Amino acid sequence: MxxxxxxxxxxxxxxxxxxxxxxxxxxxxxxxxxxxxxxxxxxxxxxxxxxxxxxxxxxxxxxxxxxxxxxxxxxxxxxxxxxxxxxxxxxxxxxxxxxxxxxxxxxxxxxxxxxxxxxxxxxxxxxxxxxxxxxxxxxxxxxxxxxxxxxxxxxxxxxxxxxxxxxxxxxxxxxxxxxxxxxxxxxxxxxxxxxxxxxxxxxxxxxxxxxxxxRGCNYYQITINGPAADLHSGIFGGVIAEPMIDLVQVMGTLADSKGNILIKGIEEMVAPITDKESKSYDNIDFSLEDIEAASGSKTSLYQKKEDILMHRWRYPSLSIHGVEGAFSGQGAKTVIPAKVSGKFSIRTVPDIDSDKLTNLVVEHCNKAFKNLGSPNTCVAELIHDGNYxxxxxxxxxxxxxxxxxxxxxxxxxxxxxxxxxxxxxxxxxxxxxxxxxxxxxxxxxxxxxxxxxxxxxxxxxxxxxxxxxxxxxxxxxxxx
Amino acid sequence: MxxxxxxxxxxxxxxxxxxxxxxxxxxxxxxxxxxxxxxxxxxxxxxxxxxxxxxxxxxxxxxxxxxxxxxxxxxxxxxxxxxxxxxxxxxxxxxxxxxxxxxxxxxxxxxxxxxxxxxxxxxxxxxxxxxxxxxxxxxxxxxxxxxxxxxxxxxxxxxxxxxxxxxxxxxxxxxxxxxxxxxxxxxxxxxxxxxxxxxxxxxxxxxxxxxxxxRGCNYYQITINGPAADLHSGIFGGVIAEPMIDLVQVMGTLADSKGNILIKGIEEMVAPITDKESKSYDNIDFSLEDIEAASGSKTSLYQKKEDILMHRWRYPSLSIHGVEGAFSGQGAKTVIPAKVSGKFSIRTVPDIDSDKLTNLVVEHCNKAFKNLGSPNTCVAELIHDGNYxxxxxxxxxxxxxxxxxxxxxxxxxxxxxxxxxxxxxxxxxxxxxxxxxxxxxxxxxxxxxxxxxxxxxxxxxxxxxxxxxxxxxxxxxxxx
Ligand SMILES: [Zn+2]
Ligand SMILES: [Zn+2]
Ligand SMILES: [Zn+2]
Ligand SMILES: [Zn+2]
Structure with missing residues (x-):
């Protein structure tokens, strides 16, 4: 035509x-x-x-x-x-x-x-x-x-x-x-x-x-199980191994504040950048101001357009979403939660294999928990995945x-x-x-x-x- | 009589x-x-x-x-x-x-x-x-x-x-x-x-x-503030500094899984044990089995009666109670929370001065946060205290x-x-x-x-x- x-x-x-x-x-x-x-x-x-x-x-x-x-x-x-x-x-x-x-x-x-x-x-x-x-x-x-x-x-x-x-x-x-x-x-x-x-x-x-x-999304949960029921922190604080303290320690090994995933072996699965892809970012209409406007804050991890876009599109990311089982209301509650589940997800990109990723995540969490020497128990597991x-x-x-x-x-x-x-x-x-x-x-x-x-x-x-x-x-x- | x-x-x-x-x-x-x-x-x-x-x-x-x-x-x-x-x-x-x-x-x-x-x-x-x-x-x-x-x-x-x-x-x-x-x-x-x-x-x-x-109880909150509103982790994961990741890092510096408080200067304020006090534990009717029965678990941090009682009564303890503002439900939610508050308390004992303790806690949290190099903001504060x-x-x-x-x-x-x-x-x-x-x-x-x-x-x-x-x-x- x-x-x-x-x-x-x-x-x-x-x-x-x-x-x-x-x-x-x-x-x-x-x-x-x-x-x-x-x-x-x-x-x-x-x-x-x-x-x-x-x-x-x-x-x-x-x-x-x-x-x-x-x-x-x-x-x-x-x-x-x-x-x-x-x-x-x-x-x-x-x-x-x-x-x-x-x-x-x-x-x-x-x-x-x-x-x-x-x-x-x-x-x-x-x-x-x-x-x-x-x-x-x-x-x-x-x-x-x-x-x-x-x-x-x-x-x-x-x-x-x-x-x-x-x-x-x-x-x-x-x-x-x-x-x-x-x-x-x-x-x-x-x-x-x-x-x-x-x-x-x-x-x-x-x-x-x-x-x-x-990107794809693999959603994980780390559950730490301790006492049989929630306990009074006056009576049991300092005496019992607290699941929430263990969970914070394990979750602290997942990612740093600079946007790096600390779980070994993931980076190696990410497809390298080709020249063609690299050039494709040049003309894209996007800037640091766009991400600042969209987030309503100056909390971007990267300043350069290419870095921002690549970390949104072609690199994996790890987000910690919250904790189930712990106190989550306003104000102050002094309970020691008996069982807590930390929730996090990893956005996946080529060529991350979902099953392999899950193995790496579970092994990492198990090892991090073992290093704590805690008498509690820990289970890390995949909740759902969806491929890139x-x-x-x-x-x-x-x-x-x-x-x-x-x-x-x-x-x-x-x-x-x-x-x-x-x-x-x-x-x-x-x-x-x-x-x-x-x-x-x-x-x-x-x-x-x-x-x-x-x-x-x-x-x-x-x-x-x-x-x-x-x-x-x-x-x-x-x-x- | x-x-x-x-x-x-x-x-x-x-x-x-x-x-x-x-x-x-x-x-x-x-x-x-x-x-x-x-x-x-x-x-x-x-x-x-x-x-x-x-x-x-x-x-x-x-x-x-x-x-x-x-x-x-x-x-x-x-x-x-x-x-x-x-x-x-x-x-x-x-x-x-x-x-x-x-x-x-x-x-x-x-x-x-x-x-x-x-x-x-x-x-x-x-x-x-x-x-x-x-x-x-x-x-x-x-x-x-x-x-x-x-x-x-x-x-x-x-x-x-x-x-x-x-x-x-x-x-x-x-x-x-x-x-x-x-x-x-x-x-x-x-x-x-x-x-x-x-x-x-x-x-x-x-x-x-x-x-x-x-024991007394000082209750604290660490609030990390990032984007203006909760964000989609698909779009912003890996691009934005996540408050929840920062919070986990800061809370990870508070206490270890062995029952130790990692905030410097608190231990030094604890009154030393006198011989009289030390001997007073000898005849007390209590055992490891009691704490295991009370907690419904074998998750005691100590095995000896004296250690358990002293850590319940005469040493300070730190408990992490939960997080306000993050996902806390069952299942999976992929949001990046914009503002999260971690809640923890310290049980106080002679001769811990409440105001001095608060200064140590706030300074510790500020320093730990600063070490992260995060663009987010952090406020650590006392919610309430009650003396021992x-x-x-x-x-x-x-x-x-x-x-x-x-x-x-x-x-x-x-x-x-x-x-x-x-x-x-x-x-x-x-x-x-x-x-x-x-x-x-x-x-x-x-x-x-x-x-x-x-x-x-x-x-x-x-x-x-x-x-x-x-x-x-x-x-x-x-x-x-
Ligand atoms: Zn009463
Ligand atoms: Zn009562
Ligand atoms: Zn649609
Ligand atoms: Zn729609």
Whole structure:
């Protein structure tokens, strides 16, 4: 496609329609974590089914996922459906699966919102759309439907087959989705060539990016067990070996205050930096000020952009989250806790093997505890793990997205990774054996899970053009 | 008084009357911590006022203490009264103030009691009295009234003037009592020669003791402040200096797992052991098995009786109680807490100066934090302190109690200290400028704050004889 003029004009022309579609969608308070609002999540799914139908999608399937597993108040609570649909089914074309989620985070005006969170506000002055779900993820999700509508009304053929996979439980752990993807890998999803997930954000507020990596997360617990019950520190202080003192000693061997993990053998598993990766940080729009603004403090461990980004994206980190079983209230309580569990997690990166990491962690903790010579007992264990994800940011899907970014925004996108996990990314990659890309629509300051969530109108409009251009460039790419 | 035969016979004779008085008293659920039960605390005070009146006490005063200070649900909640009364007012006699508390700990049969906690059960087989308050402190408190009744009915003159100070808020911090003692020091209490507190227990279950020391308690908090709000460990882990990692490092410098306090300068303040004190441990009825039974574990830091007792009584100890502001629930939460406060306390002993200790602790924490080179901020501070108490266990009051023990139980009492605090002890000593003694009635296994609280019938009966004999021997002692 030599020019996107006609398509982009149509997108601009349909702006009121698209904003209206988003407004109708976000008015439904589809909070997946609130059981009492489950009917609203289902209602939003039904709204989307209508929209797909009206815009020529075919083979529309409302996939039920059964009852929600415990812990749950209503043991018959049904999971919201996953919506599968197609646009086009031409064997000669590539097939792109687009993922989005229609559920949202909780929100209430009492939290400090400037306006009702479940009512779209169009702020003409700031040129933004404010509502819960605007950027996470109803804006991007409806964006895909809008892109099809624009093609149809402009009379332009969609150059790929599109498959939608829209879920309603993302904010509550994507319950049931892994199993559905596994089931459909050889069914509904069997011809998928690439997966595109639009459920993340630019690094900052100025420059578009493509995201090619996520860290994994291994969560651990060290439990120290002492007396049979909590004891009075007047009577037993100085006489009994205190589990909390042991725990503080063991946790003190995990990491230092400079950001170094002190567990031996982890560093050696981290993939070395290539020249290509090293150079990729040069042009990224990010600075120390960004991390200071985001954390509301001057407590960054690093001052240089490259160091900050590398430690967020490509190096492991260890965080101590808290202690279960000890006094945690305000004021003073003089009890000696009988059993305490320290909680910490390690963010993982290529090529850290999760099992090997767990062995290293458990051995380290056992050794540190043994060195104390305490009569208490200690158990270190993995609570859960989720692997890192890393894609080739120069493959045909990413290249198409880079071209599309250039066409829409006039700049090369930053190639970014993220420090957190989006577990479904890895599931798609592993189950469908395809490349996966994260293509953000919104900005880093959209407040996805905070009050006053917004999506800039320019990000909404350009984001849809980006999606459209991506499909065209990807269709043109040599590989199938 | 050459023989206690007549008095002790009368006490034995009145056994049913005394048990009945105790039964009536403990049936009133005087739980001071439960605002809704405050009328019951007052009702119990009124029952005691009647008992004092009926037994010839004079100048009976119901001292109101005003409204209970916040935090409280009902801001007009009145504190229960302190009951003052006299028996005898002869300037030629010594005056003994006896303290007891009529409020009790909460109790409910659902907690696992064998019988209704607010109903006295007379277990003939085990020869014990079971009820909330039996040993703490309604049994000893009514014991003093019973002693007067026995004297009256036996026609024996009380050789001292007795003053009662019975409060109803002991289990809730003795609110208002310090101020009352200060006010009455030159009024109601102006002629007091000695204070006797019967609100503690034998060390074990076999041998009577007199208690001449209590440790103090200084409670500290180290607060580390980092980012403006809790952060996502995926995005900020490895990039931001984490307050919880700093806190673990600082708390790790406070104490080791062997029971040593690592803060410099504290050890030097501890009074050296005298030969007399050293020898006083020899005959004390206590063993490693006792501490293992009490803690339900084999986690004692010491194996020898003397070491255990000295570390409970005469050496300082440091306990880490918990962390405020960090994750403290079950399971896994990946947040980086923005602000965390570590709580710890130091039990103090002669001659540790509280202010000097606080300076050492604060300096130590500041230095340990500074060594980390963290960009976060740290504040170490005292939350509250209460001084240790130590009496001369060979003064006239203790000597009288030792003779009384020999007369009643046929053995020399163990001279014990306790690891915890009873702050009112120090208040009496400081405000009345008199010696104070702790004269226990019950045993170490009475379960004062636990389920199935009991008082052995023999401890009740012999305890009253001990109180009576103490008053007689103290009256005979040369000093006034
Ligand atoms: Zn999302
Ligand atoms: Zn979200
Ligand atoms: Zn008590
Ligand atoms: Zn008590």
């Amino acid at each position: 030599s020019s996107f003029d006609k398509l982009f004009s149509k997108i601009d022309e349909l702006k009121p329609t698209f904003i209206n579609r988003l407004a109708k969608a976000v008015e439904i308070p589809a909070v997946s974590s609130d059981e009492s609002l489950r009917p609203m999540v289902v209602k939003k799914a039904e709204f989307l089914l209508e929209q797909l139908e009206a815009n020529g999608f075919t083979d529309i399937q409302r996939k039920e996922l059964g009852t929600q597993p415990p812990p749950v108040n209503d043991e018959n609570l049904q999971l919201p459906p996953v919506i599968l649909s197609r646009y086009g089914n031409d064997p000669a074309k590539k097939t792109v699966l687009v993922y989005g989620h229609y559920d949202v985070q909780p929100a209430s005006i009492e939290d400090g919102w400037e306006s009702e969170p479940f009512k779209l506000v169009i702020n003409e002055e700031k040129q933004l759309l404010r509502a819960r779900g605007a950027t996470d993820d109803t804006g991007p999700l409806t964006g895909w439907i809008n892109v099809i509508q624009a093609h149809r009304e402009a009379g332009i053929e969609l150059p790929v087959n599109l498959i939608t996979c829209f879920e309603g439980m993302e904010e509550s752990g994507s319950l049931g989705l892994d199993a559905l993807i596994a089931r459909e890998a050889t069914q509904y999803f069997k011809d998928v060539d690439a997966v595109c997930i639009s459920d993340n954000y630019w690094l900052g507020a100025k420059k578009p990016c493509l995201t090619y990596g996520l 994800w890393l894609s080739d940011p120069y493959n045909s899907s990413f290249s198409a997205a880079a071209k599309a970014t250039k066409a829409v925004y006039g700049v090369e996108p930053d190639l970014t990774r993220e420090g957190g996990s989006i577990p479904i990314t890895l599931t798609f990659q592993d189950e469908l054996k395809t490349s996966v890309m994260l293509l953000p629509m919104g900005r880093g300051d959209d407040g996805a899970h905070s009050i006053n969530e917004k999506l800039d109108i320019s990000n909404f409009m350009k984001g849809m053009k980006l999606m459209a251009a991506y499909l065209h460039y990807y269709a043109e790419s040599p590989e199938k | 050459s023989s206690f035969d007549k008095l002790f016979s009368k006490i034995d004779e009145l056994k049913p009357t005394f048990i009945n008085r105790l039964a009536k008293a403990v049936e009133i659920p005087a739980v001071s911590s439960d605002e809704s039960l405050r009328p019951m605390v007052v009702k119990k005070a009124e029952f005691l006022l009647e008992q004092l009146e009926a037994n010839g006490f004079t100048d009976i005063q119901r001292k109101e203490l005003g409204t209970q200070p916040p935090p409280v649900n009902d801001e007009n909640l009145q504190l229960p009264p302190v009951i003052l009364s006299r028996y005898g007012n002869d300037p030629a006699k010594k005056t003994v103030l006896v303290y007891g508390h009529y409020d009790v700990q909460p109790a409910s049969i659902e907690d696992g009691w064998e019988s209704e906690p607010f109903k006295l059960v007379i277990n003939e087989e085990k020869q014990l009295l079971r009820a909330r308050g039996a040993t703490d402190d309604t049994g000893p408190l009514t014991g003093w009234i019973n002693v007067i009744q026995a004297h009256r009915e036996a026609g024996i003159e009380l050789p001292v003037n007795l003053i009662t100070c019975f409060e109803g808020m002991e289990e809730s911090g003795s609110l208002g009592l310090d101020a009352l003692i200060a006010r009455e020091a030159t009024q109601y209490f102006k002629d007091v020669d000695a204070v006797c507190i019967s609100d503690n227990y034998w060390l074990g279950a076999k041998k009577p003791c007199l208690t001449y020391g209590l 108490w130590l009496s001369d266990p060979y003064n006239s009051s203790f000597s009288a109690a030792a003779k009384a023990t020999k007369a009643v139980y046929g053995v020399e009492p163990d001279l014990t200290r306790e690891g915890g605090s009873i702050p009112i002890t120090l208040t009496f000593q400081d405000e009345l400028k008199t010696s104070v003694m702790l004269l226990p009635m019950g045993r170490g296994d009475d379960g004062a704050h636990s389920i199935n609280e009991k008082l052995d019938i023999s401890n009740f009966m012999k305890g009253m004889k001990l109180m009576a004999a103490y008053l007689h021997y103290y009256a005979e002692s040369p000093e006034k």
